Amino acid sequence: MxxxxxxxxxxxxxxxxxxxxxxxxxxxxxxxxxxxxxxxxxxxxxxxxxxxxxxxxxxxxxxxxxxxxxxxxxGCPLQYITGRQEFWGLDFTVTPAVLIPRPETELLVEAALALLGQRDRTATTWIADVGVGSGAITVAMAREHPRLQVLATDLSEAALAVARQNAEQHGVAGQIRFTQGDLLGPAIEAGIRLNAVLSNPPYIPAGDIPSLQREVAGFEPKLALDGGEDGLDCYRRLIPQAGLVLEPGGFVALEIGYNQGGDVAGLLEAQGFADIRIIRDGQGHDRVVTAVWPGEKKV
Ligand SMILES: C[S@@+](CC[C@H](N)C(=O)[O-])C[C@H]1O[C@@H](n2cnc3c(N)ncnc32)[C@H](O)[C@@H]1O
Missing domain, CATH: 1.10.8.10 (Ubiquitin-associated (UBA) domain)
Structure with missing residues (x-):
């Protein structure tokens, strides 16, 4: 100008x-x-x-x-200027330390709530949100399910601080344990057993990042975007970890890239997960995959 x-x-x-x-x-x-x-x-x-x-x-x-x-x-996204983004009908604080929550991620929350709906709502349920970022998934889940306890992990301390602030703002901080660490490492170290593992991990192939919209490539945290050479690095490590911490009958709900359904379903199947479902978004793209942990790895 x-x-x-x-x-x-x-x-x-x-x-x-x-x-x-x-x-x-x-x-x-x-x-x-x-x-x-x-x-x-x-x-x-x-x-x-x-x-x-x-x-x-x-x-x-x-x-x-x-x-x-x-x-x-x-090119700075509007949300980083105003510091606000709506998700799940709730107002979230966002800073350049966190990914701006996307509407598509609400599909993951819907899928996880549907799977949890089959559980006894009076029982305490433990889930993890791996790569909590702004806290969008964690806060939405905790608001919907008052008996839910969430282990929220992220490598980024700055992101965890934003997630904590959002949890406090929405009155659910008491349901959440925020832990800095690599994927499900904190759950494995603490011996926590989980009923569900939710994650929207970084899944963009590294080579594709420079060609994304300038608002994304130039301003959103690389740690939130970069999924390694083919975008699947986090799933390769997270899925075997999930098998270690999930209770039998527990499930994973993972956000995925628009063409990653087949690859991530393959990783889940190889690990012994059952009832694998790929959910598509409004544009017909792969967006979420869910799968149930039967309790033991297939041989
Ligand atoms: C795509 S963002 C998702 C943020 C938020 N859950 C959402 O859906 O809007 C991925 C998040 O994972 C975190 N992250 C990246 N690698 C990680 C790792 N190895 N362990 C834990 N968190 C990681 C990033 O810092 C970032 O906050």
């Missing part, structure tokens, strides 16, 4: 200018993003913004809005 082009007198002119800058940069939903960003910058709701289109802007407001728009034009 050329500073000279930024001379809005009113909120409405600022909105128009922001939409046009965003269109020039081919930002996905220019009007929506401009409204959310300006509302954030002015400390009002979107409805409040639209009610103030004729209001004049102070010099301070012009400068602040100009800086926010500039930041978005560099």
């Amino acid at each position: 050329n500073r000279l082009e930024w001379k809005p007198a009113t909120v409405g002119e600022a909105l128009q200018a922001a939409v046009s800058f965003f269109m020039q940069k081919e930002i996905g939903s220019p009007r929506l993003e401009a409204e959310v960003l300006l509302a954030y910058g002015l400390g009002v709701s979107r409805a409040g913004l639209l009610a103030r289109l004729r209001d004049r802007l102070s010099d301070d407001q012009k400068e602040r809005l100009g800086e926010l728009i500039q930041r978005r034009l560099t």
